[in-house]
Amino acid sequence: MLPSVLLVGYFVYVSIGWNVVVSLSNWEGLEPRYTIVGFRRYAELFYDPVFWISLKNNLLLILLFVPSSILLGLFLAILLDMKVKREGVFRTIYLLPFALSFVITASLWAWMYDPSVGVINVLLEKLGLGFLKAGWVTDSGIAMYCVILALTWQFSGYTMLIFLAGIRSIPESQVMAAEVDGAYGFSLYRRIIIPQLKFSTLAAFVVLIVFALKGFDFIYVLTGGGPGYSTFVLPLEMFRETFSMTHFAYGAAIATILFLIVMVIVVPYLYMSSKRREE
Amino acid sequence: MKFPRPKRILLYIILILFAFAFILPFWTCITTSLKTKHDVIYTVPVEPPASPTLEPWTEALDIMGKPLLNSLIFTLFATIFSCFIGSINGYVLSKIRFKGSDMIFLFFSIGIFIPYQTVLIPLLLTMSRLGLYNRIEGLILAHTAYGIPICTLLFRNFYREIPDSLIMAAKTDGAGTWTIYRRILLPLSSAPFVVAGVLQFTSIWNDFLFGLVLARGSEALPASVALANLKGTTTAFWNVQMAGALWYALPVTIVFLILGKYLIRGYMAGAVKG
Numbered sequence: 001m002l003p004s005v006l007l008v009g010y011f012v013y014v015s016i017g018w019n020v021v022v023s024l025s026n027w028e029g030l031e032p033r034y035t036i037v038g039f040r041r042y043a044e045l046f047y048d049p050v051f052w053i054s055l056k057n058n059l060l061l062i063l064l065f066v067p068s069s070i071l072l073g074l075f076l077a078i079l080l081d082m083k084v085k086r087e088g089v090f091r092t093i094y095l096l097p098f099a100l101s102f103v104i105t106a107s108l109w110a111w112m113y114d115p116s117v118g119v120i121n122v123l124l125e126k127l128g129l130g131f132l133k134a135g136w137v138t139d140s141g142i143a144m145y146c147v148i149l150a151l152t153w154q155f156s157g158y159t160m161l162i163f164l165a166g167i168r169s170i171p172e173s174q175v176m177a178a179e180v181d182g183a184y185g186f187s188l189y190r191r192i193i194i195p196q197l198k199f200s201t202l203a204a205f206v207v208l209i210v211f212a213l214k215g216f217d218f219i220y221v222l223t224g225g226g227p228g229y230s231t232f233v234l235p236l237e238m239f240r241e242t243f244s245m246t247h248f249a250y251g252a253a254i255a256t257i258l259f260l261i262v263m264v265i266v267v268p269y270l271y272m273s274s275k276r277r278e279e
Numbered sequence: 280m281k282f283p284r285p286k287r288i289l290l291y292i293i294l295i296l297f298a299f300a301f302i303l304p305f306w307t308c309i310t311t312s313l314k315t316k317h318d319v320i321y322t323v324p325v326e327p328p329a330s331p332t333l334e335p336w337t338e339a340l341d342i343m344g345k346p347l348l349n350s351l352i353f354t355l356f357a358t359i360f361s362c363f364i365g366s367i368n369g370y371v372l373s374k375i376r377f378k379g380s381d382m383i384f385l386f387f388s389i390g391i392f393i394p395y396q397t398v399l400i401p402l403l404l405t406m407s408r409l410g411l412y413n414r415i416e417g418l419i420l421a422h423t424a425y426g427i428p429i430c431t432l433l434f435r436n437f438y439r440e441i442p443d444s445l446i447m448a449a450k451t452d453g454a455g456t457w458t459i460y461r462r463i464l465l466p467l468s469s470a471p472f473v474v475a476g477v478l479q480f481t482s483i484w485n486d487f488l489f490g491l492v493l494a495r496g497s498e499a500l501p502a503s504v505a506l507a508n509l510k511g512t513t514t515a516f517w518n519v520q521m522a523g524a525l526w527y528a529l530p531v532t533i534v535f536l537i538l539g540k541y542l543i544r545g546y547m548a549g550a551v552k553g
Contacts, residue, residue, distance in 0.1 A: 099535040107509075111308065119325065
């Protein structure tokens with residue numbers, strides 16, 4: 001086990017520390033330079049409009065994409081729990097997008113959203129709803145919402161899975177007792193089942209929020225952050241500054257901030273779930 | 280709880296409508312991949328082609344063939360390595376209790392959640408210093424290292440369910456640590472190996488970020504980056520892009536359809552995408 005501790009120690013912990021060191025330096029250009037200049041890069045972030053746009057879009061993902069995926073997933077899980085025939089088929093269909101690479105789903109949605117020959121606009125036209133046609137991901141006003149819709153499509157199967165497992169772990173006797181008391185259908189869910197899904201909900205929240213913060217592939221492939229900076233998020237901004245503009249110190253500073261935000265969410269969660277497992 | 284008839288019908292209508300919404304992007308991807316460029320522009324995207332053509336598929340394979348092979352190689356190696364290392368770690372952390380084993384478990388667990396952006400610059404520097412930049416070996420090393428945490432978690436949680444008395448009995452028979460692992464735990468491990476293997480296979484195969492940073496535009500180019508490169512080129516039209524996406528989706532889709540049950544267990548164990 002020792003070699004793997006060293007391997008993970010190096011690639012995770014040493015690398016995180018190294019990244020912090022880079023963020024405190026003035027490294028620009030391809031040759032590494034480690035002249036420490038302190039927190040100057042972090043101060044510059046404050047005056048960088050793209051940083052604020054990116055942060056705002058990350059927040060938008062947390063505020064819209066996370067709850068919509070959770071609600072849709074919960075809804076599908078409740079429906080599937082009603083002794084549905086062919087449940088496995090439905091489950092497979094809903095989960096398939098989540099199993100696939102973001103590069104694939106982003107390619108599919110690029111085709112869906114293509115303004116000239118793409119699926120959505122052509123279908124609207126054929127259905128006589130031509131007035132609803134839009135530029136979708138090429139319209140900076142709604143591009144971010146298009147991203148959110150597509151990501152909800154990809155993640156709802158996953159939240160459905162978490163909730164379905166949560167519902168199935170509630171003892172049958174409790175459900176039956178409630179039914180004897182006259183609770184059935186949606187009142188059964190509201191009063192008995194949903195309150196017991198606290199931990200499932202928490203798990204789904206943490207996983208989705210972490211994704212909303214660090215997700216990169218999907219947006220990079222679908223919009224590249226555009227049009228303009230309208231769909232930039234922190235990981236994209238980090239990538240652009242570091243690898244396109246070779247502002248290594250600046251990119252490292254963004255990465256460090258991202259790391260801190262994620263850890264604020266993950267560490268308490270890990271602590272709670274280890275406590276819960278011990279009980 | 281049985282609902283009255285009309286409600287059941289409504290239930291199925293809703294489920295089927297959602298199923299259509301989930302399938303629509305895949306469906307039009309398939310129909311488009313079988314059309315000529317002319318048909319892509321002048322027919323409705325959801326319509327199957329009147330005269331299907333496989334030309335986009337062969338054209339996409341010309342571009343994606345080598346990258347698909349690259350992806351297959353590093354995915355298989357990194358999957359095998361990370362699963363075996365995870366299995367040994369899981370054994371040590373669950374069965375050989377020692378001071379600080381919980382700390383080491385936490386040490387691995389955090390590795391599951393870190394945003395990879397935080398390690399991207401050091402990773403790139405490390406790989407170029409080791410001479411592994413733009414090399415398949417570099418991708419194998421990176422995916423193995425970052426796969427160890429989740430594999431450790433999966434195996435540790437599985438081995439905890441195996442009764443300690445089994446280990447004790449073997450110990451009194453004079454079996455050493457390594458023998459216990461090989462003779463007792465490993466033969467019981469087919470389930471976690473499938474779960475971890477399927478999870479690692481899909482997530483390494485699906486990776487984009489490491490490939491983009493460590494092997495862009497080179498001999499080791501992964502299929503994910505090759506597919507992303509297809510997009511935005513004027514030469515590859517939508518039909519070729521969709522065919523490329525389907526080639527790249529094929530292995531994971533097969534794994535998902537056959538071994539989905541195990542993949543779900545991997546997801547539930549706290550797996551995180553991205």
